[in-house]
Amino acid sequence: MSEDDEATPVEKDAPDATATLLRLLVCGAVEGTDLVLRLLTPSPEPDVDDSEKPGVEKDTAATLARQALIGLLFEAYGAASRGASTAGRVAATAGRFWGSVLEPVARSRTLAPMRLPYDLLVEIGSRELHRWARIGRAEEERSREVAGRIARIPVDDIVAYLRDNPEMEELVRRQAESLIDDLADDPRLAEVIREQGDRYIEHLQENSEAIRALVQSQSAGLASEVADSVRERTVTADTLLERFVRSVLRRRPRETLDGPPPEVRDLAEHPRRRTGD
């Protein structure tokens, strides 16, 4: 097994909330330390080669020490986890063994006066443990809520700040204009547009009949739509004006009158049909 393949003591036990928390803490500490060191260290001379800098070797040693510390931390956590697990198993086995061995003694009348204070002690201990668990549960939930609130608020604030900031708007505008200028002067884009244009023209030439038919049908459709709209209005005016006149003249409403006979109505659709002479 190579050195790279070697897993950390807690890596195999995923998902492990404690290990994740530990990693977060380590990450925060490492990143924070790096940031502080970068801010405190003066920037190097540009003409000096990296291999000649005295700080490089020092940095490597510091990095090694830091990584060793992190490794130790995880090793200790892994060992503690394994130890706690083993201790728990041993304690349970011992408890079962000694419980069965000492049961006759513990239940004897001789030790009865001592059992009462012992049970009381156990009960108090148990009650206290449950109280701590309750507090833990409540605090955990409260902590999650606070963490969620903190994670959300800054993002909203940043978005609002960027949205309302005139400097940011100016920056975006300047960048967009610069991009448009670049695109306008870009010969590659001009070539792409020319190629696309040629392709469209070729397509139009190849399908000229279909396109002509399409344009004609569109024009006819538009004209028909306009004509229908005008007709609808005049038909409505026919009805309204006639209704008014007939009501003034006290004549029967049109709805109560007979329409044209069927042979006349047929002529609406078939004007040349002969119905006999």
Add this chain to the structure above:
Amino acid sequence: MTEPSDPRADLQGQYAGFVSRLVATLVDFGIITAVNVVLAWAAIELLAYVGADVRDCPDLESKTPIVAVLCHGAVVVAMLVGTWGPVLYALFFWSTTGQTPGKAMMGIRVVRLDGKPMGLWTTVRRVAGYGLSLAAFGIGFLVILADDRRQGWHDKIAGTCVIYSWKARQNTGLVGRARGLFRSA
């Protein structure tokens, strides 16, 4: 069978009303006028080309009798076209399809009440009746508003009526607004 009362009903084949017919007549009038104007303009320009002015045609005894004949002839033709042009227009379209271009645009058609083809004689009677309705200060047209079959005098004379040839329907929005207006009034 009574006429439908539902505003959304299909009115194809029902008697066409006054406004549709009036608009169709105005469209036809516009077409006839446009044709007359174009012909008159062409005649005036042609005569001007040969040196004649239709407002002051030369006498037949003048030095250019041919131009005088052309000028007087053009005036006579213009009068004939102006007078009989609309008559010929109506005779041709009513007797063939029952629809002048204006009526076709408005989706209405002239038909005989018995359902038979129009024929020349019916068309002539209708044209004559048209003249009579016009001569009576348009009263012959206004009776369309009150007649049960929406017939004018010319329709009564010729035994014709006018029907919607398209799938006519009312504009329900307009009907609703008109009802609201009548209610508020």
